[in-house]
Amino acid sequence: MTRTLTLLALTLTLSACAGKNSAAKNDLDTAPVKSTVLQVTTVTARSGTLSAPRSVSATVEAQRDSQVAAQAGGTVQQLFVQEGEQVTRGQVIAQLDDTAPRQALQNARLQVQQAEISLAQTRRTTQNSGGSLAAAVTAAQATLAQAQAAAQSAENLYRLGGVSLADLQAARAQLAQAQSGLSQARANLAQNGQSAQGSVPLQEAQLAQARASVQQAQENLARTAVRAPFAGTVAALNVEVGEFAQQGSPVARLVDPGSLRVKFNVPAGDAATLVDGAALNVGYGGVNYVGTVTGAPGIAGENRLVPVTARVQGGANLPVGGAAQVRYRVQLGQGVLVPSGAVQADGGQNVVYTVLDGAARRTPVSVVAESGAQVAVRGLDAGAAVVNPVPASLQDGARVQTRAAGGQP
Secondary structure, eight states: OOHHHHHHHHHHHHHHHHHHHHHHHHHHHHHHOOOOOOOEEEEEOEEEEEEEEEEEEEEESSEEEEEEOOOSOEEEEEEETTTTEETTTTEEEEEOOOOOHHHHHHHHHHHHHHHHHHHHHHHHHHHHHHHHHHHHHHHHHHHHHHHHHHHHHHHHHHHHHHHOOOHHHHHHHHHHHHHHHHHHHHHHHHHHHHHHHHHHHHHHHHHHHHHHHHHHHHHHHTTTTTSSSSSEEEEEOOTTTTOOOOOEEEEEEEEEEEGGGEEEEEHHHHTTEEETOOOEEEEETTTTEEEOOOOOOOOOOOSSSSEEEEEEOTTTSSSSOOEEEEEEEEEEEEEEEEEGOOOOTTTEEEEEEEETTEEEEEEEEEEEEEEEEEEEESSTTOEEEESSOOOOOOTTBBBBBEEEEEEEO
């Protein structure tokens, strides 16, 4: 009996232990409550303008690039400069044969001297003749006055019987002769005046024409010297000593280094950024120069590209016609800037996750522009802590522990 009770107690004890072990096993199989806090990295969103670099090929040109032409035809006698040499405005580049123009100038000067002598002689002759003729008129007037007085006296005496008819007729004849003499003297004086009025102006016109010929001959002589129209560099000489240069043919090519510029084409979308005065970078031969856009961009051509011109500062050594590389930045859009990895596509929307009060918040955004590793968005406040990168398990409202990019919690 006692043995039976002992076995029963042992059985109950084992059953109780088995029950406890079974309960402990069931607790281990039960899923624990989710209390995991995700570690995330955040960046601070900021307002700004998103831009992108561009690079295009450009051609180096000079705003003042001139083919200096010969203004007269002639054989090249001498060259005063070499290619690559700097010249000043008005400096003689080449001298053409000036033998014929010099002779023409000498002949023109002789013609001026002859015209001056002829005019002086005509004036003296006119003045001398005029003086003597005027004196003759005065004398004729005096003779006429005497004849009139004598004729009047003869008339009175004849009525009184003091003189004969023959004496009266003689007095009348002398009066008529005196009147005729005065008329002739006056006619001679008038004729001399008309001659002076015609001959002197004619001689004066001939003198003016001779002086104009001298001026023209001087200009023709000056044209035999080919001069630089502006200060610059002699880029090329197109003639040699002994060659004949035709009038209007290029003798040298002159370039003004201070007027160097580059011309290039950009897409129509970039033209709005390259306004007058916009700065850009011009690279040539490993050297970078500062360029400034001049004038508003032109109208797009058939290739749908807009031509742009920019001045180059300090680029005097750039070769005209060379190919340079132009680099500039274009504005893609303004908004709140975040890393491109922070923007996720979720349910047909672009979203970012921000952290507020230790929890992740799903924030829909609209993308304005994207360049490289940055995106400009709208719908997000500047200063927000944006999760980047976004963990695959991150959900709206999840508890997170943040640390700034590259920092500690």
